[in-house]
Amino acid sequence: MSHTHRCDSEEISIHTSCWTMTKRTFFLLVILGFCATWQKADAQITLGKPIFRVPSRSLEDSYENFYCELDKIPTNQTILYQWFKEGNLNKPLGDYSSHSKEEATFTVQVKLAYDGRLICKASVQNNSEIMPTFSDLMDFQVLVPVEGVHIISNPTSGDLWEGDSxxxxCNITKGTSVLYDWLLNGVHLLNDSSNNQITIPRLSSQNSGVYVCLAKNSLNETxxxxxxxxxxxxxxxxxxxxPEISYEVVKHAKGNFSAYVKCQVAKGSPSINYTLFINNHDVHVVSSEDQHALFPVPIVLDQDMGTVYCQADNGKTPVQSRELKLKVESVGGPMRMRLEKAVTQDFEVLGVWIYCSVEKGMFPQYCWFRNNKSLENQGPFYRTFHPNHAGLMVRLHPDTAGSYHCEAFNLFDNATRVSGPRTLITHDAFNKIPTAVAATVFIFFSLxxxxxxxxxxxxxVLRKRQARKYMFRLKDFTDMHSVVDDDGVDDKIEELEEDEYEEREHDDLDTEAYTEDMEVVQASMMEDSDKSEEEEENNLDNYSF
Incomplete structure (x- = not known):
């Protein structure tokens, strides 16, 4: 019995111990489940999209503040903000821990490496269960001041000729976001500002000058x-x-003459070497910064000195002028004068132009005289024209009346003169009707x-004759119808026809104007003839009775 009781006591002790352990295990399991449930609920929290604020541009090595924040933070835990450059999210450029839900502020010393697109990341610090979120990409431009601007030319050296390229x-040693401007002699050229070079495919003289490159960038637009x-x-x-070649003649104090040959180009860059050739021989060479050169050549008047031409060269292809015959002919021979009138619609002569020309002379010069008194180049009623004064214009009024003539002389020497014919110029002489014209008009009018x-x-006369013929014919027909004898009538008719034939032969007058009268006469004659025939028939009838 005792043994049985002891066994029951031990069994009860074991059951009590097992219950105690089971109770503890249950409570532990409950606590672990609650923790697991709390962690699972906490893991379901999601963060919103952060807002990232950065300046659009900034100068290198300057300090700027970047800002990043979440609109709503559904947790009391610490939020970790980080910012990155696009394409490298494994290497944050800055971070900020927000404990009281304040926005993150990043104080940044701007570097050239930050130029590009930036992004902000928000996550719960020390908690990888909550998924991080990212802001939008923000453009950020790092400006580096421009330094070391220099121009490279292609071709780099040598002369530039029109038509070349x-x-x-414009190169720089330092600078970002650079815009370029080109100036020629201080004037802006139209060019793409983002392009650092200009190309001129065909150069001309307008492209000459001083070129300057202007490289720049801006900060805050100011x-x-x-x-x-x-x-x-x-x-x-x-x-x-x-080149054009020409020459002028000069008389020296000693009486000798020289021809100054001029070689001139219209365009071409100096310096220019001019060469004169006489009879294909090189005789003179002149280097000049001007577009012309003069060559003195001794000459003798009225003698053939040969041919001359010149050549110009400024370092490219030499150019040659035409050939020119070097023979200076002095004035001489007869003088011709030609006159033209200025006439109004009423045929009144208001003025005259007089032209003089001498037969010989390469450099003639003219002077004019009125009543043997020399005229200036211009006066109250006249003026000369043409480069050598070969023409004279005279306005007609009473003060212009006089005898005019011209004289020719050499431009380089007025010792030799040739005088022209004289002509009388008056207002009345040019505006009255000539006698021959008046006589011709009078004769024509008289005729x-x-x-x-x-x-x-x-x-x-013709009408009178026709009237008389009509009367004769009427009388003859009356007498003819009064005769009954046929033979007598026939004889009478034959006489009348013979008389009429003779009158037609001797009558030369034109009777076409009187056709109407003849038709009346013929009609009358036919009526008389019909009446005569009726009377004869009646007489025959009476006779038969």
Whole structure:
């Protein structure tokens, strides 16, 4: 019995111990489940999208503040903010731990490496169960002041000629977001500001000058960081045009003469070497910065000194002028004068132009005289024209009356003169009707009156003759119808026809104007003839009775 009781006591002790352990395990399991449930609920928290605020641009090595924050933070845990550059999210450029839900502020010393697109990341610190979120990408521009601007030219050296190509490139040693401006002699050229070079495919003289490159970038749209390049001087050389050759004659104090041959180009860059050739021999060479050169050549008047031409060269292809015959002929021979009138619509002569020309002479000069008194180049009623004063214009009024003539002499020597014919110029002489013209008009008018008078007389005579013929014919027909004898009638008719035939042979007058009268006469004659035939038939009838 005792043994059994002891066993029951031990069994009860074991059951009590097992219950105690089971109770503890239950409570532990409850606590672990609650913790697991809390962690699971906590893991379901999500963060909103952070807002990242950065300036659009900033200067290198300056200090700027970047801001990042969440609109709503659904947890009391610490939020970790980090910012990165696009394409490198494994390397944060800055971080900030927010304990009281304040926004993150990053104080940044701007570096050139930050230029590009930036992003902010928000996450719960030391808790990888809550998924982090990212802001939108923000553009950030790092400005580096422009330094070391210089121009590179292609071609780099040598002369530039019109038609060649030229490229100028503006290079810098430092600077970002650079815009370029080009100036020629202080004037802006139209060019793409983002392009650091300009190209001129065909140079001309207008492209000559000083080129300057202006490189710049801006900060906050208010300040310009600008650097000017060293100046680049461009000189475009022009090709020479074909030279023109001419000469002037000069008389020296000793009485000898020289021809100053002028070789001139219209365009071409200096310096220019001019060469004169006489009879294909090189005789003179002159280097000049001007577009012409003079060569003195001794000559003798009225003698053939040969041919001359010149050549110009400015370093490219030499150009040659035409050949010119060097023979100076002095004035001589007869003088010719030609006169033209200025006439109004009423045929009134208001003025005259007089032209003089001498037969010989290469450099003639003219002077004019009125009543043997020399005239100036211009006066109250006249003026000379043409470069050598070969023409004279005279306005007609009473003061212009006089005898005019011209004289010719050598431009380089007025010792030899040739005088022209004299002509009388007055207002009345040019505006009165000439005698020959008046006589011609009078004769023509007289002949016209005579012709009209003859026509009138001719018409009167013809009408009278026609009237007389009509009366004769009427009388003859009356006498003819009064005769009954046929033979007598036939004889009478034959006589009348013979008389009429003779009258037609001797009548030369035109009777076309009186056709109407003849038709009346013929009609009357036919009526008389019909009446006569009726009377004869009646007489025959009576006779038969």
């Amino acid at each position: 030229l490229t100028l490139q 300040h310009d960081y600008t650097s000017k390049s060293e100046r680049r001087s461009v000189h475009v050389k022009e090709y020479l045009s074909t 016209l009156i005579c012709a009209v008078l003859a026509c009138c007389i001719y018409g009167v």
